[in-house]
Structure formats: C-alpha cells, structure tokens
Amino acid sequence: MENTFTAGVIGAGRMGKIHIENIIHNIPNLKLKLVADIKIDDNLEKWAYEIGVPKLTQDPIEILNDSEINVVIIASSTDTHTKFIQEAAQAKKDIFCEKPIDTDLKRIKETLEIVKKEGVKLMIGFNRRFDRNFKRVREMVTSGQIGTPYIIKVTARDPAPPSIEYIKTSGGMLFDMTIHDWDMARFQVGSEIEEVYTSGAVLVDPEIGKAGDIDTAVVILKFKNGVIGMIDNSRQAVYGYDQRVEVFGSKGCVIADNEPSNTVRLYTAEKIKEDNIPYFFLQRYMDSYAAELQDFLECLRNNKEPSPNGEDGFQNVVIAIAAQKSYEENRPVKISEIVI
Amino acid sequence: MENTFTAGVIGAGRMGKIHIENIIHNIPNLKLKLVADIKIDDNLEKWAYEIGVPKLTQDPIEILNDSEINVVIIASSTDTHTKFIQEAAQAKKDIFCEKPIDTDLKRIKETLEIVKKEGVKLMIGFNRRFDRNFKRVREMVTSGQIGTPYIIKVTARDPAPPSIEYIKTSGGMLFDMTIHDWDMARFQVGSEIEEVYTSGAVLVDPEIGKAGDIDTAVVILKFKNGVIGMIDNSRQAVYGYDQRVEVFGSKGCVIADNEPSNTVRLYTAEKIKEDNIPYFFLQRYMDSYAAELQDFLECLRNNKEPSPNGEDGFQNVVIAIAAQKSYEENRPVKISEIVI
Amino acid sequence: MENTFTAGVIGAGRMGKIHIENIIHNIPNLKLKLVADIKIDDNLEKWAYEIGVPKLTQDPIEILNDSEINVVIIASSTDTHTKFIQEAAQAKKDIFCEKPIDTDLKRIKETLEIVKKEGVKLMIGFNRRFDRNFKRVREMVTSGQIGTPYIIKVTARDPAPPSIEYIKTSGGMLFDMTIHDWDMARFQVGSEIEEVYTSGAVLVDPEIGKAGDIDTAVVILKFKNGVIGMIDNSRQAVYGYDQRVEVFGSKGCVIADNEPSNTVRLYTAEKIKEDNIPYFFLQRYMDSYAAELQDFLECLRNNKEPSPNGEDGFQNVVIAIAAQKSYEENRPVKISEIVI
C-alpha cells in the first residue's frame, strides 16, 4: 500500500532514541525495520529490546541497501549528516535529518543538489515549527488575523548551560541554539532575512567565555518584507526552559506564552504561587517531535515539499554565519555578504 | 441649574468618610454643604478641616431643614436609617442610604411607603454592583452573550474576621456579609429568589460560634426564572479579599476574577510568584463607591429609578431572614414563608 | 520477574479501547495477552490487528482461566461488573474495574467481601484523581499548604448532553456524572461525607426532563471533618469541557483551572481572544487513564491498597443514592439514611 512507510534510523543517541520511540508508539503508519549506530553496547541493546526495536546494526549501509526501507531518519553526529543524506538520496530514499545539516555551506549546497537530482524529499528537524502553540501562531498569521506583520519576537532561554566540553564542539551558541530562533522567525514571517545584528555577552559563566563562546545573545533581524525580528537567548534561565513567540502586525498581536506545568494556583498569606514552567526541551517539545515525523509522512503521501526543507536548513546556517560575523565585528551584516 | 446637587451627609464614621471624600474629590457636580455626626471630637474636626468639609454639626435636623440641600446621604448606624430616610423623604430630599436599610421588615416597609408617597428617590448602598468587573459581567449577561443564565456563582471571603464585639452586634454573617452576595446574584440574574438553602459552620474561630454566629457559609438560591445560585463565604481568607462572580448560561460563561494588585510575575528557580490580591474592600471597591454616587446623581438628573433601590434593600433583608431560618432548621426555605 | 504483569481486558468498547491503547503504547511493564468482547465484528478485528492486540475472544472465561494473566481489566457494561469482579477475584487475579461498580448497594457489598476474602486488589476507575492538576491540588492539601480545609468546590460541565437514549439508561445525571465530583471532593478532603443536599433543574433540554432526568445540578456536601463541599454540573457548556477544582482552607486556597488548548493569545482591535478549552474528556483526561493504570501497577508491586478502591466505589454510589433522594424530597439527606 503506497501509504505505508518503512523506516531505518541512523544514530541511536538522544535524538535518535526520541524518534525511535515515537515511531514505535505514536506513528502507526511508519514501520521501524532497522536501527544503525556505530557503538552498540549492552545499554543500547537492552533499551532496544525493551522498546521493541526489531533489529540493531553497526553498519548504516545495511539501511541504505534495504530495498524495503523507504524512509531514512538521520540522527547521527552532525559531521556525518551530509554523507548519509547523499547516500540515502542516491538509494532513492526519502530523508528526515536532524538539524543542522552541516556547518560548511559548500558541503550543504552540494548535498542539496544531489537530493534535488535524485528527486527525494528532505525534511530538516527544526521541530519547534510543530509545537502546538507556535503552529497556532503561524495559523493566525497566515489567516490574516494580525494583518501585515511588523515585528516578530522570539525568546529562547535554556534552563542550564551544557558542559564546557559540549560548548567547545557545538559550533557556538549562535549555531547551536539561536539557529532555532531565526528558523522560528522565518517560519512565522514567511520571508527571508536580509540583515542581522548580534549583541552578545558572557554573563552566565566566565568559563564559557574562555571556551570562546558567549552565553547571552540578542539578535536583530531585518526581513525582505520589512519585518523586524528580535531574538533573545540565554544559556541559563534558572526558572526553566523559556520559549515564547510574539508576532505584532497591522491588525493585532499574537503571543504564545510558555506552556505551564499545570494549571494550579496556590494563594497564600504571602504570595500567589504557581509551579515552574517545564524544565527543558524533552518536556516542552516531546509532542512536536512526533508531529514533525507525522507531517513528514503527510508530505511523502501527498508529494508535498516538506517544511522545513533542505533550503531552510541551508538558510539557517547562512544566517548563523552572518550573525557570528556581526557579533565579532559589532556591526549589522547583510546576508548577501556571506558567500560560499 | 437643575443638574447641580447639594449634599448633606448624616454620619461621619468609616462609610460616611468614604462618601465625603468622594464628594469632595471625585464628584464635581455634587456640592457638600453640611456633615452631621452625633459625636464630634478633635480627630473628626481635624480630618474635616484638612479634607475641606465646609461645616460640621451634631444635629442632623440642620441638614433636613436646609432648603439648599437636596441630597441626603445616610451613613449613620443601622438603627437610625429608617428614621432619617423618613424625615429626609418628608423634607422632599432624595436619599442615598447605606445598607442594610434596617433588620425589621415592617419598619422597612413603612419607610418605603413614605418614600413612595413623598415621591423622592432612594438608593441603597450595595456598592458592588458598581465594581467595574461585576458591572461588565452584567452588561454581558443583558446583551445576551451567555444566552439564558443557568447558574450564578458568587465567592466572597473577607481577609480576617471582625472583632467578636462587632460580630455580636452585626446581626450575624448572613445579614452582614452574605447580604451583598444575593444582592449581586439578583443583580446579575435579573430575577427574584424563590427559595434559599444555607449550610453554615464555625471553622475559622470557635469564639465566633460562642458569640452565636457562623464564620463559613454556603448558600443555594433558586430563582423564579429557574436559575440556581451558589454563594460561598468565609470570614477569613488569609490571602486577601476574595471577590469573584461567575454566570453560566446556554451560550457561554462569564467569569470575573479577583483584581490583581499589579501585573508583575516573578519567575524563580523555585516557583512563579505574584503579589497577593488587594487586602480588603477599601482597596478593591474604592472606585465603586464613587461610581454608585455618580450613578445616583444620573438617576436624579434623568428621573430614573435607582438600582439598587429601596425594594432591593427590602428583598435582601427578606432573603437574609430566610437564609438564617434555613441554617437554623437545616432545610430549604421558601421566601414566601417569610411574612411581615 | 515479580514486577511484570500480564493483562486480560474484558470489554472493548470506548473505555476498553482506551485502556488497551494505553497498555500497548504507554505501559511497558504491563503485557496485554487477551481481550474479550461479547461482540466481535470486522471493525473491532481491524482495530485490534492494527494496534497490536495479540488475541481477541468472545469468551471472558478464557481470561479468567489463563494462569499467566494476573491482572484483569473490566470495562464491560456496568451490569456485568460485579460478576466479573467476583470471578476474577476467585481466580486470584488483581482487578481494575471501570466506574461505577454497580448501582445496587447489596451486590457491591457482597462483591467487595469476596474481593477481601480472596485477598486480591481492586481499583475503581475514577480517573480524575490522576489528572496532573487535581493530583497537584491534593499534594498541596496533604502537605499542609492551605492548612485545614474549609470549603471544596468542584465544577464539572460537559460540552454537550448525551443522547436521550443514553440518558434513559444512564441511571441519571447524579449517578453518571456527579458521581465523579464527590469522588473528587472525597479525594481532596480526605474525609467522608455525612450529608448531601441537591438542587437540580431541567434548563438545557426539556427532552431530558421528559426522560426523567435533570441536566443541571448543584450539590452541597457536609463532610465529617466539617468541610463544606459545593458541586455544580451541567450537561451542556457550549465552550467546552469545564473541569475545575478549588480547595479553600485556613492557610490559603488552591485552584486548578481548566487546561488550556494552547498558550496563544490574540490581541485585536476588538477583543483579546484565546482558543477554547479542550472539548471533552478524551482530550482533557487521556493522560490520566494511563496514569491510573500505572498507579495500579505500583500498588500491586508494593502491595499497597489502591486508591480509589472498592470502598470508594461503594461510597460514591451511596452518595449518589442520597443525592437523588435529596433532589426528589428537596431536603438535605444524611448518608446514614441510606441503608442496604
């Protein structure tokens, strides 16, 4: 039946496991056949057995060679993404790949050309587009309820910084964290970014500065359609995972506040109190990971271009490069300055 | 000019002072001429001088005899209300009187007949009808936005009980506190109450029980038009003055929550916190006291029957008597059982 | 391994299917072996196949005779509950049974005695105790954050009435709908109910009245520990499934408001708007159904008495009978008046 899909997953780390669990539990039309990971230890085998993974392999080629598998999910380390995308495309399989595609623009470009030539579909895992709140914001924007957009604001703050080890290999805050936010801004505004200005600082932890990164970032975006974007990021919001979006326009303003942990309010002699917002992305965005895979299958079923697609993945990296340059040179940088 | 009014105030206790301050500061069309109080001491004289009271007298007859005064505001002790209403009516002055008119139904009835005979206007000070939130609820109900009303809920909790002395002379919680709530229910529903059931308890302070009163009350009302009402009261809500109204109907539900003290939310590692709601009626209802006098002047100007009027004052006492009987006999009591 | 459980499910109607889906997808430690339903048609077979039910049978005896099955989940029609509970208990299996156990007090009593004699565990499916919000309220009450409880308020309104056919066989609104609410009140207060007063009306649809039922109910509860409870119910809240709980006490008040559909607010020239609350119990309470089964397994694992247990199921029916009597006789009814 043309509407049934069989998946192989490359990479069974944190993100891979999320996708595998979703396929097994929440996505009835996607059959999991094979999971590849370069390092299969007892823990992974136990986890795979208990959750019901049919087969584990150390060799991703097995997935690419399996003619029954028509969907490849790539959740391996970033430096292997373009290689697997290219190979999966050449094996005529549709591809879902975690963000970012890569950090090298030339390599991304070549990869996207192969995808295009082979005629397969590619979705990049900017999952926040599938959060029920931000999706609802987009629906309101596209249905004209706020008129012409003027300003978009994205707030994204992590509850705690990653390890200094992670920071050293992450490509930096703008590539690792803020990249989600201009993807969100582009998604909401429906236009491309023309210029970016970054103001960054090391306020949370001087060790992050010593590792060559910043931990606080504010970014101004100018879109081709005139919209102005504002992003604010921090590596540490002690009260939880702060994720908000606001779009202001000629006919109104739409605001998606944080998801509450529950709806309970406690009134005491001293204060009114609520439980904190969800702590991190697993609690906040779990549903969105299933929703993005569902949406990807819908694209395959209806021969629709996925969103976010490879071009989105490319643009988001271009903007990261421009934002980094802006921070380093303390000036607004035109996206057109970034050449491959 | 017919649109200008001159007021005399009888009683300069807590409520009298509120009205005097409002007349001086917030109601330009009402000129204060004279204030009467049986006990004029240095404090009252100092207060009156500083705020700009033109003249103090110990003799209320001076007010009634002053032909320039056309509006009499009665804020003296409850047992003097009917006497002053009658005298003011006979002096052809329009009257604003604090709640309750009296606790004796026969005396109220006679007084209202005199008011009617003399053709003057009488408003009773159920000020909550003029709270911006509850007024807005009423507008939504009358404009059909919730369709036919089914259920009305009133929550009213004081932050702290009054003194045992006060409780002994207050007539009891149902006469002193809950009376506001069926007035609110009647105001919102626009129908009369047919039956009342009271469940009461002494939970806050056993001393209140020893004084012959309850400190917690839940009342069910049945209205002639089929609406069911629910009231809950407590003498002590340690988190502030809890005042809420909800009307549920065939096309929706309208809820007026507590006024916040401010709009500030503090997100901490431990909790989300807000400042408590306003502590008591002065903070919460201050604006409504000015609004009720304004509305009374509007009624005089346009020859409109005030709301709440003397009949409302009468009904509210009838219901209090029925509610008290219901509590004592632990059974629903029909309003028609209460005969003068 | 003692911590692994194998389930048979009796009844694959609406509730049965919810439990089956939860066992397959969300409860790794509970293995589904067999599902019994008296009427197996193509639809059910297709559904069972797709979701992964291992085996379907028309004969529930197969479940009771299967020595590998140690947990029986009863979701058949109410009139079969006591029979299956008794048989499962005699087969030494632990039992989860949907609410209500039965409507006949004597039959419930006999059944609970058999459960006790056989030493198996029995949980009754009052799932709302496991809603994350109401559970959080209970945590706050038990940890003393509101001090001694004084008043509990439960609001429960369905979005639309069931069919008249359903109403005729439902046992009436108090048995079918309000039963959840005094279970909630008992759960929050941690004390038993002594007296109940019901005020009911037919306001939503006269056809419901012709079928012998009411569609609007307000219930006052008096607890042994002095707490007063208030419940309000309607068969039709056009704005969605309205489910709220409030507990007010000596040190504060805790309120669980409705779950929002999302956190998006739209500010327009005319109004501020939000999407409606979730439409019905599947959206609102889905998580609670999995949580209750999880909790039941925890009880089995740790040899703990389930809550709500058979006694809760019994009490809730006793209160329904008293509440019905109160409505019919328009007077408060003591629970002690209800004798088996």
Next chain:
Amino acid sequence: MENTFTAGVIGAGRMGKIHIENIIHNIPNLKLKLVADIKIDDNLEKWAYEIGVPKLTQDPIEILNDSEINVVIIASSTDTHTKFIQEAAQAKKDIFCEKPIDTDLKRIKETLEIVKKEGVKLMIGFNRRFDRNFKRVREMVTSGQIGTPYIIKVTARDPAPPSIEYIKTSGGMLFDMTIHDWDMARFQVGSEIEEVYTSGAVLVDPEIGKAGDIDTAVVILKFKNGVIGMIDNSRQAVYGYDQRVEVFGSKGCVIADNEPSNTVRLYTAEKIKEDNIPYFFLQRYMDSYAAELQDFLECLRNNKEPSPNGEDGFQNVVIAIAAQKSYEENRPVKISEIVI
C-alpha cells in the same frame, strides 16, 4: 510648617491640566496658588473655575515673583523649559519639569549647572517610573530577587499615531516616544548605557516616512554593567496601549504585563474573550502622574535627590541623539561619540 508646599503651574495644556487636577484632588500637602498660560481663553477659564484653580495669569513671572510659591511645575512647550527652569532656580524654587528638558545638549547642561548652583531640586517627568507595576519590578530587581540582571526588555506601542503635524514638530519617534523606554531601562538596570543600535522602519503609514520620521523602532542597548537592553516601539497597536517590561537575571525573571481593563473572561462556543487593554496613557498612567508629584514632595521634605532628576533628563536626550545617529548610519553608536 516646613512640610507644606505651595505650587505655581506654568502651562495649562494637556499635561499641565493633569498636574493641576492631581494637585487639587489627590495631593493634600501641595496647595495650588497660581496657574500661568500664555493663552487664556473661555474654555480654560471655565475649566479652571469648575475645578477650583484659585487664579489664572498670562504672565509666568507672577509665579516666579510670588514668594509664597516654593514649587514650580513646568508643563509649557518644550522650547521654553530651560528658560523657566533657570528662572525658577534663580528664584530659589524647587522645580518639576515635564520631559524632555530640551533637545539641545548644551542648553540642558547650562541649565543643570544653574540648578546646581542655586541648590534647588529638579525632577523630570518620566512618569512611568511611578507606575505601580514597573515600580514593583524595580523593587524586585533591587531586592535581589532576580539576581544579577542580564537582559531588560521594554515594549511600548501607542494605539494610534499622532497627527502628521505633531510628528513634524515632535523631534522624531526616538526623541518623543522611545526616550521613555531607555529611561525605563536605565531605571530598572541602575547603570548607564554605553552603546545603542537602532533598527527603524516605516511600516504603519508612509505619510510618517514622508514627514521624515519612522513609525516602528527596535533598539538594542549595551549597559556599562554588561546588561543588554531591547526596546520595541510602534506608533500603532490597534489593540491598545501596549506597555510591558521584563528583566531577566541570574536568579530569575520578572515580567510586568499590561494592565487589564477588567478581570472579566467570556467563554463562548467560539472563543474565550477578554476586553482590550486600556487604550492610551491617560487610562494606563493616570495614577503615576499623581505618584510622581507625591514622590517629588517626599524628596523636598527629606532633602533627597529626585529620581528621575536633571541628569536623567540629560542622559535620555544624549541617548536619543545616539539612537538617531545609529538609525541614520545603520551601525551601533557609542554614547561617548555624542559630544556637546
């Protein structure tokens, strides 16, 4: 008595009237003696008579020469501010002056020197510091409840643009509107601004662009203590006067949302609805105008330096000049680049 003050007001336009009304109605310790306005017509005379202004004059010198007057309130047109400040200072009177002091830095500097030399006090009317919500935010910041501040966000959007005539003489959006926002940011952060970057656009009305101004502005501030500030402005938010402040720091985040018009929520079959936020500054900030005068009197009484003082007025204009330069040159501009 040293604690009594007598005021003369120069300028009886919109802001002057607000101050006059507050003095008469809400500030008992400040006696109004004289009001000067260059244009006294019938309307002004009528207004003054009704509200109780003791005397009107066309000659501000009368105020300056009146030895009884010890407080001068300047609410005349901006170009006359420095002249009147200087003259009032030389007459040894304490001064409250509307914002901005002037647009010429040299003139401001000279004026402040005269104020200093004469030893009188000067408060500048950045009233938003006295809004109950923003004041509460500041209390939380200074009491350490959010730890070290990292990011401050100010949103300020007017409900509708002023006339094109007004825009032409306003000095531009950054001088007229955004000036309030960096004053708010400086107030909350308690540090001075080092660098500013402005991104502006004409999105609301092309006529505003033709008049040489922008109608949408986003500004990034870098403070000496490392805090990053973000401001967003629009001349037209159709849903009302949008005024919000957020301060994020090492121990938490404090957010002051808009004041609601009331607390009423309407649940309908279609949406949940609330009334819009207050329409404009008179509704939102009325209380803050009285609070700022009260605070000014407190400073005089206790010989405390007012906040915001002349130096704040000066800094705010310096930043406006830098922000305008940043917009024109599309680059971050250091405050130190702005020289007198």
